[in-house]
Amino acid sequence: MKIITLLLLSLLSTAALAVEPGERLAPWTLLDQHDVPYTLNDQARVLLVARDMDGAKLVNAALEGKAKGYLEQRQTVFLADISRMPRVIASLFALPKMRDYSYRILLDRDARIAPRYPAGEGEVLWLQLDGLQIVSQQVFTRADDLLQALEAQASTERP
16 A cells, blocks of 8 residues: 555656646647647647636636637637536536637546646646746636736737
């Protein structure tokens, strides 16, 4: 049992190191809420990660009333881990609601990608990227703070 615990702890510490500034993210592909594939690429300047429903609600609150393309204009990608949501709930209720949102949500249905990023309960992890290299990271727990950061992102867009 001790060996398994040590192995799990070492895997968790390795995963945490993957999001240190200076590290380069590996590209991945997920479907969005419209079943359209997206591959993380070097055009993304910000990766937002929500690992639970409360984190996703925080993003939704920050983006409420924003025009379609708001995140894309800021070269921002939103990844939501929905692996803990029962599939029947996801398909009957959550996904139809998500399709009405004005922004793209990349859905990690099987926890393949999101566990690489250490977003906590009720938090949104913000990874600032430059060509898939992590420049900095921060965590948001309030929609107002997240919106303020997104607005500031618009003023720092690269040409």
